[in-house]
Amino acid sequence: MKNRPKLRAPELSGKAMVLARLFRLLAGWLKRAAAVAADGRLPLLSLLAYLLGRAPLVPGIYPFGLAAVMTALKLRGPLAGFIVLVFAARGMTAQLPSSTVQYWFLVGSLTCGAAVLPYFAKLRTGISTAFAIIAILTVPPLLLTAPWLVPEFITWLPTLAAVWALGNLLMPITELNGRRRTVPLDYQELTAVSLIILGTFLGLSDIRVGTVHLQELFGSVLLLTAAQIGGLTAAAVGGMLLGFLTALTSGSLTAVGIYGVFGLLSGLGARRQKLGVSFAFVTANLVLPLFVGNTDVLFEQWAVSSAALLIFFLLPTGCLRRLARALPSTEEQRRNQELTHKRLREMLNQRLDDFARVFEELSATFNQIPRRPPMPDRSCDDYLLSLARKACSDCAGFQTCWETRFHQTYWDMVELLAVAEKKSRIGFGDLPEQVVKYCMQPYQLTTSINAVTEMLRLEAFWQGLLKESHELVINQLEGLSQIMRSFANQMELEVEFDEEWEMRLKAALGRQHIPVESLRVIRTPGGKSEIHMRMEHCGGVQACQEKVARVVSQVLGQEYSVWTRECSDALPRTRCQFVLLPERVYNVQIEAARAIKDGSLISGDNYCQVWLRDGKLAIVVSDGMGYGPRAALESTATIGMLKQLMQAGFDREFAVRTVNSVLLLRSADETFATVDLAIADLYTGELEFIKIGAAPSFIVRRGSGIDIVRSNTLPIGILNTVELEPQVVTWRHGDILLMMTDGVMNGYSGLNEEWLNRVVRRAPQRDLKVLLELILQEAQAVNGGEIKDDMTVVGVQLRKRTGGGDVVEESSINEIPVYSRRLA
Known part of the structure; x- marks a missing residue:
């Protein structure tokens, strides 16, 4: 192999390199020329x-x-x-x-x-x-x-x-x-734009089609358009300007008077739209004989006016309306601004109402704080026993006081504690006669009673302070909710409504006999058009998913599907409100499986799926501290707050930090919960992870291999600040995402990540339910058939869309299909 000859690319001569460069330049020019030639404008x-x-x-x-x-x-x-x-x-x-x-x-x-x-x-x-x-x-x-x-x-x-x-x-x-x-x-x-129009008008000088002077024709059409768009003022000013320019090019001062009269009378008919402007323009032409005595010139002007009227009538009303909106200070532009502001106020009210519901959820979470019950009588016994051990255990008279004279000593100590609580401190003079008579260590007794009283006072102080802080936070959250409901005009939203498509969609739905109460087409910053609709309840026939989505797709020329749907069948007003988005590239199958810890009736793990406003899907898994009802309360609160915050449009990182702050103040006891958040973009296939104290997640690739996503952050509810380490990976068709709690991964001594890798490689990847069940069975089998901690596994499989669509019912609480079982 050492003597193997090396292959070298052929070296081009100088002329060949020049020719190659010229060829590339020529190819680029031809490509750009084709693009320019294909431009219809x-x-x-x-x-x-x-x-x-x-x-x-x-x-x-x-x-x-x-x-x-x-x-x-x-x-x-x-x-x-x-x-x-x-x-x-x-x-x-x-x-x-x-x-x-x-x-x-x-x-x-x-x-x-x-x-x-x-x-x-x-x-x-x-x-x-x-x-x-x-x-x-x-x-x-x-x-x-x-x-x-x-x-x-x-x-x-x-x-x-x-x-x-x-x-x-x-x-x-x-x-x-x-x-x-x-x-x-x-x-x-x-x-x-005005200079372009002026240049076009001047450029049409001396150009005729038959007897029609194109410059005068263009000027007349401009005048009629100005009357339609700007009313009397625009028509009168435009008529004088056109007359002046025509006089400059033709040398005839009569044009100033003619166009002035045309503009004045045409503007008077602007209130009646095209018919009014046209009638006023015809009336202005009928008075032309007062200015023009030459019959040939008069008939020529009438020919120009007739052609201008024909062109004016052929101009689409929608184009004229859009032109009027583009020009400042026109009636149409003011009307459009008022309509836009009204819609913005409606959207702001809806958005702020969502935000207000978030703060109401936070307030309700604080109201769920487990109240510490009042101190029973036996707590006083505990303090007296502690006092006896502290002050009297080394005394020679302990047997006499606490055995022979127990009842008398007990009530004497109760009386002393009451006096100490009332006076803050006691001295020798506060001791009862019987205590003075029999007590052999009065100084140590008074010192111990004062110490116990101070401890009780401090505990009561901090409990009261914590209660006050909770009530203060509850009041603040409720106040924020009320403020956000009443200040709708204080927030700005960059929302662009597409009124043209709204009218087209309403007309198309009307032809299909689909009654629509409200329809808004919103262009988002991401380039997608959102269709927000409200209509009468369809009675469960899914008209929004079947009929409306089909009509919208036909009109817009792009496949649309229902993204979220909220239907109310409560009388007297039954309504369906839903949002349509462009058909996403991918679809998901979501399954979940869990097993409850031995001896517990409720799982401390929780999960949910959240369909976000930007067309993304969020999967959240949370594991509360410990097990049982208290752990379930913590994980449920975490899931509920995260869901409300993200659905209301808050940033994901802000939502996690807010939940962390709430959990810190939520209880005096040490509580925490993990957060495993995965956000899937069903248009691009990107998958973003935010893990807070959560167990590793696994992406089982369609071909081979398993990717592991980990994070070393602490759970939320422990520190004032939470570290966020977002991670982004690419998802492909057929890949499976596995999210699980630590009860599966490290709850038992024999379980580790390598073991899970082997289990996943042996499991059939196509059947998601079988894979989840196999993971739980193996987790229990490795640990002798015991379930020492709650176990939850959520599986999500990505698939290319082939038609149909998932509709999200916003009223549903837990959308993920799940089976809970005790593994044998």
């Missing part, structure tokens, strides 16, 4: 560039087309920018000398070529400034080779300044792609 952008190329800012200066090239470079990249440049140059050719157009085409081409370079995107100067620099650097060599272009160079300078200014003003257009549709345009974006 490119033809519209090219047409717009042609019109902007024809638009003059002032006579002789045509900067709109070149500014559009800068915007296309920023928005779509170099290739799209070059295509826009070609069409813009074509538009400029109709208005400028060929030499001027060639110069600007050269500068634009160089800018597009520079944009291909990697460092171009890192320039802080901006595309418009880079264009200006390239234009200036191009002038000297151009004038040296063609000195006769010097007179034209004088007109290039103001054009360059206009291109630079317009390019910067149009740049906010590039931000419109990522903005939310419910947010109105800011002033920079509104300025950019």
Whole structure:
């Protein structure tokens, strides 16, 4: 093997390396060209560039087309920018000398070529400034080779300044792609859109289709749209501006009066929507003979108005409504804001109500504190016996006092304790006559009585202080619950409602005769659309899962399923409220098995599954200290609080820390519980673990091998702060997660992790119930058939979804299928 020849990759020559690099560049260009060609908006952008190329800012200066090239470079990249440049140059050719157009085409081409370079995107100067620099650097060599272009160079300078200014003003257009549709345009974006409209209007000058002047047609459609969206004010101002611009391009001052009347009358009909605006526009055309005496011009204007009315009627009402929402200070935008605020208040009230229920749960948990019963009479006997041993055991008269005269001595000591409690301390003068007569150690007796009294006083003080602190915390939690219910307007939620899809879904459900009381489509930050619905109770036929989910999937073009459902069949109002989310990639099978400790009637272990708002599933297992009712109380409280906190939307780590703080204050005795929390993302297959004093968990891989997840943290309820060590692993189809309490793992001397590894490898992985039962049977068999501690095993198997869906009933308390048995 030492003399084996080594294989070397063939070395490329310099020319071959250059050719290979050029081939990669060409392949990249072709790929980007295909992407640009597949963009459906490119033809519209090219047409717009042609019109902007024809638009003059002032006579002789045509900067709109070149500014559009800068915007296309920023928005779509170099290739799209070059295509826009070609069409813009074509538009400029109709208005400028060929030499001027060639110069600007050269500068634009160089800018597009520079944009291909990697460092171009890192320039802080901006595309418009880079264009200006390239234009200036191009002038000297151009004038040296063609000195006769010097007179034209004088007109290039103001054009360059206009291109630079317009390019910067149009740049906010590039931000419109990522903005939310419910947010109105800011002033920079509104300025950019207005300049685009102005350039398009100016670019349509001298373009006719038959007898219809396209510039006047475009202006009339704009005017009708402004009346529909902005009402009388927008229509009147828009009419005067259009008339002024038309007068500048055509030289006829009559256009100012015509468009002014059009705008004024059209705005008056805005309250009746399209019909009102159209009727007012027709009325304005009927008074045209008062301004226009030429019959040919009059009929030409009526032809333009008729075409404008037709286009206006063909414009979708939904598009006009969305446009009105995007423009600030419009009636539709104000109405949409009010509707959004109303929905936000409803959602805030619901969310705060969830939070309030969390604090009510915490308050109820404190109310469950086991009360220490009052001290019985025999406790006094215990103190007297302790006093006798402490003060009288070494006395020579012990037999006389505590045997011969027991009853008299007993009541004398009771009287002394009462006096000491009343006066805080006693002295020799407080001793009864019989005690003075018979007691041989009065000093030691009074000292011991004072010590016992002080001990009783301290114990009563701390018990009272603990009771006061508990009551204070209960009152604070109840107060927080009330405060959160009454301050709904103090919290902000970034929620985007999609009203367009809401209307489509309502219409589709109406066609299927499915009555819906409330429907909200919410776009979450994660990109998923949540469908919140409320409808009448279906009587148990699962209309939400069958009919509604199918209709929603058809309308949205994506498979949706019911994620959570809360149905109430209590009269007089029977309602179903449910949430639909996009169909998740994975599904889970969850099983649990447990065995109760010998001699106990109740298990101290508890578990539950929690379906979270973000489409994730949480599995929680908790083991209370010890066994029996007290351990069950601790684990139940831990599970209940964690479930409420996570369902209300609190962060998982915050939820664990809160439960730890509550358990610390919950009882004067030492209590603790373990927390084994696994959060599964059923869209990505990620599995997050948070273990607080819990036993190791195992992931049985589908092929082979077992992954162990451990943590060395202490249980909650011991320290003021709890250490959290979140761990994230990847879950795949067919993998099984095993979560168990320490009664299975280390409750017995013969059981360890290696043993469990061997058991799992021998067990059939496909049958989850058999695997869990085998683990419990082997755990008992290893320890001689005894169950010395509560044992609980929860198994979760991940599977690819093949149709259908699990619906979470929020009213259910424990959703995990479980069997409890005593193992023989």
